[in-house]
Amino acid sequence: MKLVIAMLMDGMIYASWLFLIAAGLTLIYGVMRILNMAHGSFYAIGAYAGASLVGFYLAGGYPPWGAYLVLLGAAIFSGIIIGLLVERGLLRFMYGRDEVVMILVTYAILLILEDVIKLAWGVDAYFAYQPYTLLGRTKLVGLSYANYDIALIFISASICFLLWWGLNRTRQGKLLQAVIHDRDTAAFLGINVTRMFTVTFVIGAVLGTFAGALTAPGISVMPGIGIEVIILAFAVVVIGGLGSIGGALTGALIVGLARSASVHLYPEAELFVIYGVMAVVLAFRPQGLFAIATARKI
Amino acid sequence: MKIATILLIAAAIAALAAGLVMPGWLTFMLTLALAKGLVVLGLLLLMRAGLVSFGQGLYYCLGAYCVGIAGDYLQTQNALLLMLLAVVACVALAAIIGLLLCRYRDIFFAMFSMAFSMILYGILVKSTAFGSTDGFNVKPPLLFGWTPGGESSPMMAYGLAVVAVTGVGIFVWNYLRSPMGYAGEAIRENEIRVEYLGVSVRKVIYIKYLLAAAMAGLGGAITALAAGHIDPEMAYWTTSGEFVFIALMGGTGHAAGPVLGSIIFELLRTYAFQISPYTWQMILGTALLAIILYLPKGVWSLVERITKRIAA
Amino acid sequence: MTSLIETRALARNFGAVTAAADINVTINAGEIVGVIGSNGAGKTTFINMVTGYLPPSSGEILFKGKSILGKTPRQVMRAGICRSFQVAQLFPDLTVLDNVLIAYGMLKKGSLSLLRPLANARSIQQAETLLEEYGIAEYLPEMVVTLPQGVRKLLDIALAMIGKPEVLLLDEPTSGVAIDDKFELMDTVMRAVRSSGSAVLFVEHDMEVIARYSTRLLAFYDGRVLADGPTAEVMSDEKVKEFVTGHHLEISSPKEPAHA
Numbered sequence: 001m002k003l004v005i006a007m008l009m010d011g012m013i014y015a016s017w018l019f020l021i022a023a024g025l026t027l028i029y030g031v032m033r034i035l036n037m038a039h040g041s042f043y044a045i046g047a048y049a050g051a052s053l054v055g056f057y058l059a060g061g062y063p064p065w066g067a068y069l070v071l072l073g074a075a076i077f078s079g080i081i082i083g084l085l086v087e088r089g090l091l092r093f094m095y096g097r098d099e100v101v102m103i104l105v106t107y108a109i110l111l112i113l114e115d116v117i118k119l120a121w122g123v124d125a126y127f128a129y130q131p132y133t134l135l136g137r138t139k140l141v142g143l144s145y146a147n148y149d150i151a152l153i154f155i156s157a158s159i160c161f162l163l164w165w166g167l168n169r170t171r172q173g174k175l176l177q178a179v180i181h182d183r184d185t186a187a188f189l190g191i192n193v194t195r196m197f198t199v200t201f202v203i204g205a206v207l208g209t210f211a212g213a214l215t216a217p218g219i220s221v222m223p224g225i226g227i228e229v230i231i232l233a234f235a236v237v238v239i240g241g242l243g244s245i246g247g248a249l250t251g252a253l254i255v256g257l258a259r260s261a262s263v264h265l266y267p268e269a270e271l272f273v274i275y276g277v278m279a280v281v282l283a284f285r286p287q288g289l290f291a292i293a294t295a296r297k298i
Numbered sequence: 299m300k301i302a303t304i305l306l307i308a309a310a311i312a313a314l315a316a317g318l319v320m321p322g323w324l325t326f327m328l329t330l331a332l333a334k335g336l337v338v339l340g341l342l343l344l345m346r347a348g349l350v351s352f353g354q355g356l357y358y359c360l361g362a363y364c365v366g367i368a369g370d371y372l373q374t375q376n377a378l379l380l381m382l383l384a385v386v387a388c389v390a391l392a393a394i395i396g397l398l399l400c401r402y403r404d405i406f407f408a409m410f411s412m413a414f415s416m417i418l419y420g421i422l423v424k425s426t427a428f429g430s431t432d433g434f435n436v437k438p439p440l441l442f443g444w445t446p447g448g449e450s451s452p453m454m455a456y457g458l459a460v461v462a463v464t465g466v467g468i469f470v471w472n473y474l475r476s477p478m479g480y481a482g483e484a485i486r487e488n489e490i491r492v493e494y495l496g497v498s499v500r501k502v503i504y505i506k507y508l509l510a511a512a513m514a515g516l517g518g519a520i521t522a523l524a525a526g527h528i529d530p531e532m533a534y535w536t537t538s539g540e541f542v543f544i545a546l547m548g549g550t551g552h553a554a555g556p557v558l559g560s561i562i563f564e565l566l567r568t569y570a571f572q573i574s575p576y577t578w579q580m581i582l583g584t585a586l587l588a589i590i591l592y593l594p595k596g597v598w599s600l601v602e603r604i605t606k607r608i609a610a
Numbered sequence: 611m612t613s614l615i616e617t618r619a620l621a622r623n624f625g626a627v628t629a630a631a632d633i634n635v636t637i638n639a640g641e642i643v644g645v646i647g648s649n650g651a652g653k654t655t656f657i658n659m660v661t662g663y664l665p666p667s668s669g670e671i672l673f674k675g676k677s678i679l680g681k682t683p684r685q686v687m688r689a690g691i692c693r694s695f696q697v698a699q700l701f702p703d704l705t706v707l708d709n710v711l712i713a714y715g716m717l718k719k720g721s722l723s724l725l726r727p728l729a730n731a732r733s734i735q736q737a738e739t740l741l742e743e744y745g746i747a748e749y750l751p752e753m754v755v756t757l758p759q760g761v762r763k764l765l766d767i768a769l770a771m772i773g774k775p776e777v778l779l780l781d782e783p784t785s786g787v788a789i790d791d792k793f794e795l796m797d798t799v800m801r802a803v804r805s806s807g808s809a810v811l812f813v814e815h816d817m818e819v820i821a822r823y824s825t826r827l828l829a830f831y832d833g834r835v836l837a838d839g840p841t842a843e844v845m846s847d848e849k850v851k852e853f854v855t856g857h858h859l860e861i862s863s864p865k866e867p868a869h870a
């Protein structure tokens with residue numbers, strides 16, 4: 001019983017984290033058909049911005065609760081800047097190219113950003129554990145959980161709800177869905193697709209930096225953290241079906257629970273489980289669970 | 299034999315002779331470049347069919363580890379046997395993974411191949427028997443019980459690399475002109491038509507994948523023999539990314555592109571690292587963007603343009 | 611007459627859309643069958659099903675009495691049914707010559723060679739002969755993307771004919787071709803077909819073209835075959851006039867060009 005609860009809790013926490021990362025990736029793909037390899041760098045930039053600014057803030061002797069606002073601010077601010085820079089400065093010149101070419105372009109951006117991060121923050125690790133420990137811990141049937149991690153579940157759920165609400169209940173969201181569904185027709189109907197792209201990319205980037213900033217207090221922030229993340233996020237997004245927010249949620253839950261089951265029962269298989277689940281899902285549904293249909297008519 | 303082939307073999311002999319007088323570091327660097335060139339030659343076959351593999355590091359690393367492990371466990375230092383083992387192992391693994399991968403295209407092919415190489419990376423990092431992240435040393439190889447130029451000489455691996463690149467290069471050159479080679483172009487252009495011409499698209503891709511794996515394994519094996527040390531980094535996705543970069547930089551229009559590309563790449567890297575170690579990836583990224591925008595057919599297309607102008 | 615293709619109760623739906631419902635068609639050796647029907651009537655879906663591109667929801671497809679249900683386009687093609695496409699399916703970034711060479715290379719029996727060159731004096735000669743037969747030899751070195759629509763359609767059909775089919779299914783061979791060039795294109799195709807003896811089914815919107823080339827006519831409407839018989843008979847069928855050719859409309863809209 002205790003094991004089951006432990007597995008569920010760990011799985012949920014991990015899944016929330018995965019969803020935060022995957023949401024931006026899948027949103028950008030859905031709207032723009034760009035698999036953004038640099039998403040991992042956005043995550044890393046968010047983590048660095050969060051960790052360094054929180055360190056700065058606390059060193060100034062301000063009230064510790066404000067650190068959460070600093071994290072949030074760092075995420076939004078860095079996300080908007082990097083998103084605008086990448087989209088306006090580079091990607092928009094590449095629209096209309098092949099999806100594979102776009103992967104190479106975003107791979108190039110990833111390479112550049114990795115070094116930009118090193119130049120901006122150096123190669124030493126940053127720690128900003130205060131926001132993590134400040135919330136204390138909760139005992140649950142004899143297991144101890146950081147309240148910060150539990151809060152992550154709620155934050156992730158709220159983000160998911162916000163995205164769903166934004167896409168389905170607002171005018172802008174419905175227009176965006178029109179773009180996702182059929183870009184050409186949407187442009188024909190007078191929707192400003194270019195602006196939609198910019199807005200989407202910035203929102204996606206902010207989701208990425210937000211995931212990084214939220215993760216920063218729980219880890220040591222150092223070079224390379226963004227790179228593992230992109231592959232994980234890709235596995236999650238593919239299981240659910242590229243471009244679908246609901247798919248990212250499902251994928252995150254499946255991967256999160258599967259990984260935590262493996263960690264508790266058979267730790268050696270941790271890595272296998274994630275890709276194993278991906279392989280099994282794709283063997284039966286090659287386009288993922290909730291893929292956007294793209295039939296080629298002849 | 300065609301004139302081109304004879305010229306190429308003459309060039310190979312010249313390269314071997316040059317190895318005798320080159321400084322050791324240059325020989326070593328060229329060996330690594332040629333080994334990478336082998337991997338990229340394989341990647342070229344896939345890219346001509348419109349498939350970008352971000353996971354050739356899987357076979358590059360597997361080939362290298364085969365050499366290292368077999369050298370330890372089979373107590374053999376026979377370079378040719380070790381290379382053969384590496385190729386066989388890679389083809390065997392590709393025969394399984396290829397069954398899954400040949401169903402996918404575009405970003406899926408790219409990302410799944412990357413995922414597979416990351417699985418190998420994950421396994422190697424956790425396996426203490428093989429030195430986890432540090433890797434381990436490979437015994438110096440012998441060629442029929444003989445080490446040309448002595449134990450520490452890079453000459454032997456260099457010789458093997460030159461011979462392998464020449465052989466594989468000639469193969470690829472012919473392959474690209476064969477019906478099977480053109481089938482790759484055809485698949486990139488229009489799969490529906492290929493199926494309606496009575497050819498199985500998946501089978502063609504599968505064969506290309508096996509060939510690419512064999513070449514990557516050979517490249518990895520030569521790297522292991524030359525460097526004398528291997529580590530999981532070879533399977534890391536940035537290594538695979540480098541191969542894609544080299545292919546784009548060299549150009550996929552001709553079998554010479556990958557070889558030229560990898561030599562330029564190694565030269566660039568050696569100097570860039572010395573000058574400023576923290577901007578290497580930035581240089582790579584910027585160069586990649588520049589190539590995509592301004593030189594989509596790679597450096598080899600420049601060579602072709604120049605030779606055409608001279609001929610005219 | 612021996613029947614080549616026979617479909618029985620062939621049906622296919624896409625979600626709620628019924629693209630084909632209960633199609634029973636027989637094509638006999640040597641026939642030239644025209645197909646008419648408005649957009650969305652299920653003509654392309656029918657060809658897609660017969661050639662193995664689309665699995666039917668239900669029904670049976672026989673070729674020379676044997677079921678070919680579940681076969682892939684590649685197997686169906688090897689069995690002797692070739693097709694052309696509404697939108698020509700070519701290799702756009704390659705030359706016309708390469709397109710034809712690839713087609714010949716792939717259609718050879720056995721697996722593809724890895725080392726023998728695809729282009730040699732003999733295969734190039736073969737390609738030239740084919741292109742001459744279709745009157746497009748002058749385009750030999752051009753890239754396909756640069757070709758006019760009519761040449762693309764001809765090349766598309768030429769590639770299909772390389773397979774030496776017993777049945778050739780042409781999906782709107784003259785769509786996108788200028789009215790004045792339609793007959794020339796059809797003449798070229800029919801000459802080539804006649805010399806090979808294939809049976810032909812062709813989808814066409816222009817009633818003059820239908821009248822000139824088909825001996826038998828199928829009228830599709832809403833996923834069904836509304837009428838099937840000698841061309842003149844079907845063209846004067848009341849139901850066909852009402853639902854397919856829309857000749858009744860002529861009374862209310864005199865601008866519509868009069869069909870033969």
Ligand SMILES: Nc1ncnc2c1ncn2[C@@H]1O[C@H](COP(=O)(O)OP(=O)(O)O)[C@@H](O)[C@H]1O
Nearest residue numbers: 295624627629648649650651652653654655656
């Ligand atoms: N791949 C597909 N997915 C969804 N609907 C399709 C598909 N192919 C055809 N349809 C639908 O089936 C019907 C018949 O289409 P089609 O066979 O192309 O008609 P035709 O060739 O007679 O114009 C149309 O309503 C079309 O929208």
Ligand SMILES: [Mg+2]
Nearest residue numbers: 653654655696
């Ligand atoms: Mg049609």
